[in-house]
Amino acid sequence: MSDQQFTPDPSSLRALRERAVAQLAPHLRLLTELGEIFTAAGHELALVGGPVRDAFLGRRSNDIDLTTSASPEQTEALLKPWASTTWDIGRDFGTIGAQKGEWKVEITTYRADAYDGVTRKPVVAFGDNLDDDLVRRDFTVNAMAMRLPTMEFVDPYDGLGALARKELITPAPAEVSFADDPLRMMRAARFVAQLGFTAAPPVVEAMTERAATIAIVSPERVHDELVKLMVAPDPRAGLELLVDTGLADHVLPELPALKLEIDEHHRHKDVYEHSLTVLDRAIALEGPRVVEGLEAPAVVEGPDLVLRLAALLHDIGKPATRRFERGGGVSFHHHEIVGAKLARKRLRELRFEKNVVRDVTRLIELHLRFHGYGGGEWTDSAVRRYVTDAGDQLARLHLLTRSDCTTRNKRKAAALAATYDDLERRIARLMEQEELGKVRPELDGNQIGEILGIAPGPVLGRAYKHLLAFRLDAGQVGADAVRAELLRWWSEQPESSGS
Incomplete structure (x- = not known):
């Protein structure tokens, strides 16, 4: 735990608790009902984890994560008279699920970690008290609970203090926590991106030391965490943590590979920093935007996973295509084609859906097309081909291309923006005249x-x-x-x- 304990005075704690309970108002009837059922049978029941954290952050959560002193068999027996249906697919891990009307809950028996004494690898064991269950949670901000039905706040590992400091720290030693489940390292990066938290030094150190162990986690679980990170408010912060700790070397190695060694003459920009900047710019362009002279510019509602992945990965073909030219120049010929192939391979390995893989790689293939037409001398033929080749990715291609113009030269940046404004206006005019989205030969x-x-x-x-x-x-x-x-x-x- 951190040395900087946060101990609010009783009145402040009461105010915080009242605010948290207010956030949980949509679920209070459910929580009270279940709490009374379990306590009447002599068992403890508590709301735990993300819902408690989010309640204190003032965020609404639809998740209901409950833990109990009752065994899985006892939990199932208590839920059956109450619920319309129950399921026990997680019984081996102590979890019983139930649904009553619109309410759906999963209740897990207290867990406690037991170690083999040699490798300290934990094995699943049921516990008999709430504190032992909370210590095996991933981070202290998720190791807070509310006993039901009284809504008594339980915080043995200073999760509230961590919330106040916006700090991610583990209840148990970080190396033990990440040995329990290496995916927690990905969750750390996700929470950094999602909640604006900072990983505490022991967490960063343990992530760095144990980065390679992420390989034992299934690609599907890694995929789920990466998606949540990418659609978070600040994916850049989470991605930087993955790269800085070496975790990205095992999850998304094409990203740290963009840290090309910059030669002494600085003949090319930092591709890694450029890619993160393009991602930031693409996110800023999501949603409504304005193009002078265009009534309704194409809109990409955020958070848009495809646009963000394309922005992040658009230059991953550069390391393989970099060539130092005579006269001091640097070239990356056909890096968009190479990059699309690399992205396709990586996204497939991470079990992304086929349509996501297809759309991201298409955007990477096309991200340089705009720059192939000089200073804007676009013929109608070139405009038609641009629209037809982009197909249903045209709106995203507009944003990706604009985001990729990261020059610090204000005059050049303004010229590029004006040229692309003109292109969007011309596309709109031609689409109105010729229905470019439905271009077909005049003979079938x-x-x-x-x-x-x-x-x-x-x-x-x-x-x-x-x-x-x-x-x-x-x-x-x-x-x-x-x-x-x-x-x-x-x-x-x-x-x-x-x-």
């Missing part, structure tokens, strides 16, 4: 087959793709002009001689 597959006298198959597919490219380049030119272009293309194909 049946018409193409009839004109060329060919059956459906690969050749017809090539013809369709050619006419789509022609449509993007030329715009809407009419069926006769498209037919002429189709016949011109066909005359150059090897299959045409046999038709």
Whole structure:
């Protein structure tokens, strides 16, 4: 525990407790009802963990985490007359679930850790008192409880003090806590990002020493914590903790790899810091925004996981593509293609959903497209291709591209912003005129087959793709002009001689 204990006077503690109870008002009837059932049977019942923490922080929580002195069998017997249904899928860990109407709860028997005496690896054992249960919780801010039905506040490990200091510290020694469950190290980073807390030095030290043990945790559990971190108010703070402790080397190694050694002539920016800055900027652009001359700019509501992942990972292809050029320059040719492949591989290994993997990698592939058109000399053809290639990711691509312009040169930054403003306005005009989101060739597959006298198959597919490219380049030119272009293309194909 921290040496800086927080001991509020009785009146302050009473005020804090009253505020916490007020936050729990939607659940008070449930908590009181269950508390009376268990105490009448001679057992203890307490609300514990996140719901108590959030109540003191003034945050509403939908979670109900309860712990009891009753055995799983006793808990099940008490819940069955009360609930409409019960389940015991967590029985081996002491957890019984129940539902009554809209109320759904899980109640876990007090836990106590027993060690094998050699490796100090803990094994599951049921306990007989609340304090022993609380000491095995991940952090002191989650080791506070309220006894039911009286709502008596229990805080043996100064969780309230940690809340006041915005500090993450473990009730038990940090190395023991992280040996119990290495995922707690990921949770530390998540709470830093989510609650604005700082990890105490013993926590940082233990995370650094035990970082490699995260490998024993399933990818699915790591994925869940990483998602919660990424959609938190300040993911940068959590990511920096992962990198600084070495945990990211085992979870998301592409991120610390961005810390490229900066040469003595400083021929390129710090890619790691740049990526975190792009993430910050992308988050700031979520939600309503203003583009002069555009009534309704595309909106990406936050927190948006896909946009944030793309912003974080957009440059992960740079370490593999860095080349020092003659004359002192540095290049990263095709880093967007390499980066998309690396992101696809990592996100799949972390068990991200297919649509998330697809959308993030597409954004990484396209994040440089805007810069390929010089100072804004965009033809209508280029605008059509930009929109068509982005597809349903266009709104996110707008924000990612804007976020990627991190130059400190105010004149250059203003010019880039103005150029992109112009691009968005042109896209809006063309989409209104041509319905760019639904661009198709002016001849469909049946018409193409009839004109060329060919059956459906690969050749017809090539013809369709050619006419789509022609449509993007030329715009809407009419069926006769498209037919002429189709016949011109066909005359150059090897299959045409046999038709």
